[in-house]
Structure formats: structure tokens, C-alpha cells
Amino acid sequence: MKVAVLIPCYNEDLAIRQVVQDFRAVLPSAAIYVYDNNSSDRTVEIAREAGAIVRCEPLQGKGNVVRRMFSDVEADIYVLVDGDATYHAPSAPEMIAKLVDENLDMVVGTRLHTEETGAFRQGHQLGNRLLTGFVAWLFGDRFKDMLSGYRIFSRRFVKSFPALAEGFETETELAVHALSLSMPVAEVQTPYYARPEGSESKLRTYRDGWRILIMILKLLKRERPQLFFGAIFAVLAVLSMVLAAPIVVTYMETGLVPRFPTAILATGTMLLGFLSLTAGFILDTVTHGRRESKRLHYLGYAAPGAARD
Helix, strand or coil: CCEEEEEEECCCCCCHHHHHHHHHHHCCCCEEEEEECCCCCCHHHHHHHCCCEEEECCCCCHHHHHHHHHHHCCCCEEEECCCCCCECHHHHHHHHHHHHHCCCCEEEEECCCCCCCCCCCHHHHHHHHHHHHHHHHHHCCCCCCCCCCCEEEEHHHHCCCCCCCCCCCHHHHHHHHHHHCCCCEEEEECCECCCCCCCCCCCCHHHHHHHHHHHHHHHHHHHCHHHHHHHHHHHHHHHHHHHHHHHHHHHHHHCCCCCHHHHHHHHHHHHHHHHHHHHHHHHHHHHHHHHHHHHHHHHCCCCCCCCCC
């Protein structure tokens, strides 16, 4: 099978040589691609010296780079890993073997049990648990480390993935894509290391956490519109009943409606709620058709272990 290692990079000149060399050592027959995202340091030069195939993506953001890599590169197995030397290259053969042996579409290298000081900061661990738990509650509980940057994919996953995210929220989109199509996936515990001394993380905890949360809500609207618009209906219906309750009590006691504007507001709010509910039912039918189309496109590619079988 043809294996491609995909490494998105932005200003990683202190780490990229080690990443390329480590994956070359454990996957000697793989094609190693480094996609530079407007680096201002020596990332491109060092990656070429290390023997990687270097390409560039001018649109800033990891999601834009992932979209370009998935579009450009042809392979049977894809290894996606960050270029910061924090992930364990020797785990790749085990993860690939698991993907092929079990006919999976994605294997995620989890970082949850690292023992290296400073590798996985407490704030990032908490944010990861909260966001992963939120996705599990909305879409299904199949991942413990949804935001890991170390993944193995089948060709049919990569070529059926829409890749609409622009930044670090791309990991969330990858997870929800697998969950929405009920793909076979797995997780493998891998060591996780601190960055090389002097290199700086591109992740901004609060900004990127907020963007990931917004992406989850967008995916909820896109993949489960009945739940999304049903929740809006519930909020509007409760608000309408709260506004209407004193008016109804007064009417039952006196036969009068003294606060006519409030009555109109309560009625309008309830109507908006039912419009939202109706939109949810309609869009759920549309989403079902879209999901069927994506599933058929996904099935157009052979499973990872098909060639061996």
C-alpha cells in the first residue's frame, strides 16, 4: 500500500527536521509531504534538506492546509501529524496495522497519558475534555481525545471529507465526519512530548477554544438540524409561556387583557418557535439526503484491507 505522511507546518524550523527524520526511519517507503503555511523562518529549507516533499498553502490556517493536502495527495493510507515534534513516530506502524487489520477509516493517537512535564498543559487537558465531552453528547461517544493532531486515515475517509474548516477546528470536523457516517474508528494511546526548547505553540487557548465551540454548533446545525432547531423552539416556547402566564391569569380573573403588547409578543414568540421547529423537520430531511450521498461517495472507495484480502 502507498503511505503518505502529511505534515502541516507554520514556523517549525526547530522541529521539522526531527519530524521528517523520525517518520522516514519508521516508514521508509512512505512519501513524506511538508505543507508550509506562510512560514517566516527556515521551515521550508530545512524540510527540503531532510528529504521531504515540500509544498505551500497560502491560505492561513491548519484547516486550509488539511484541505489542500487531502485534495493534492494520492495514497492508500494517510498519516497526518503536526510538525512540532510532539508526537511519537514509532507508533505509526502500529496505528497503520490496526487500520488495515480491522478495516478502519481513522485511528487517532491519543495524548491522555503523557508523563512528560509541560507536554500537555492542564488548561489544554481541561478544554479538550470539555469539548470532546460536548461532541460526545451531541454526536456520539467514540473519542476520548478528539483534538489530537496525530491520525491515520483510509483513502475513502480522506476523499469523502468535505474539509470546510479553516483553523484548528479541523480536528473537530474530522471527528464529526466519522461520527455522522458511522465510520469504523479507533484510538491508540501514544507518548506525547513537549515541544523542542525555543519553539512556540501556535494554539491560542481561548481564541481557538471559542472557534472550536462555534464549529461544533455549526456542525450540529448542519448534521443534526432537528435537534438544533428543536432546542431553539424549546427556548422560544418557554419564553412565550413565561410572558403569557400573567396575562392568562389576569384574563381568567377579569376577562380583560390589560397588557396587549405583551400578549402580541408572547404570541409572536410562540409562532417563531413553531417556525423554527418546522425548519428543523424540513432540514432534517435534506440532511438525510446529503448523508446518503456522502455515504455512497464514501463507499465508492475500497476498504483499507481490501487489497490484502
